[in-house]
Amino acid sequence: GAGVSQTPSNKVTEKGKYVELRCDPISGHTALYWYRQSLGQGPEFLIYFQGTGAADDSGLPNDRFFAVRPEGSVSTLKIQRTERGDSAVYLCASSPDGLDRYTQYFGPGTRLTVL
């Protein structure tokens, strides 16, 4: 079946601009995660949704970052007033309910470059 998809695959923006990154999880997966991966680092947890609600947003670095999942499927990560330090690959993952709920299925990521 279809995996996790993310759009756009690449985004170049200027410092100070607003960006939105989209994630389409695997159909039926109730949990959705956002991570940020900088060069040479592992994925860094940002936020986790269970259904429509953010169950854990402790990884969001500051109030410029916000994410929504209004209907419990597609999610959008929003970054306001972008800074050069926001440049990274933003990864989305989803997982099902039940015994396999800790297995995350990752998307290809969106590479964000802030000039």
Place this chain on the structure above:
Amino acid sequence: AQSVSQHNHHVILSEAASLELGCNYSYGGTVNLFWYVQYPGQHLQLLLKYFSGDPLVKGIKGFEAEFIKSKFSFNLRKPSVQWSDTAEYFCAVNAVNYGQNFVFGPGTRLSVLP
């Protein structure tokens, strides 16, 4: 706060050599442990996982990992690597009392020479 360390940044091996990648975590409670792999140009994918029971777990493509609770370690092993194992390997930890918050290590890049 939880943290995960991976001992080697870059490992270079010849085909048929044995592999062991180290992973240590800092958290005293119950944990779920994972190894993910990212082949060049591909998504992160699960290699194997440990929740409970037998501390030696087997994953895909001949990989296995051993959980040693007293050492807070979850090292990844493969008896004989292939050129196709060239990839980046990430260890990840989920502290059960922290819900579904996962902490990843910095990764180890494995290069297998043909």
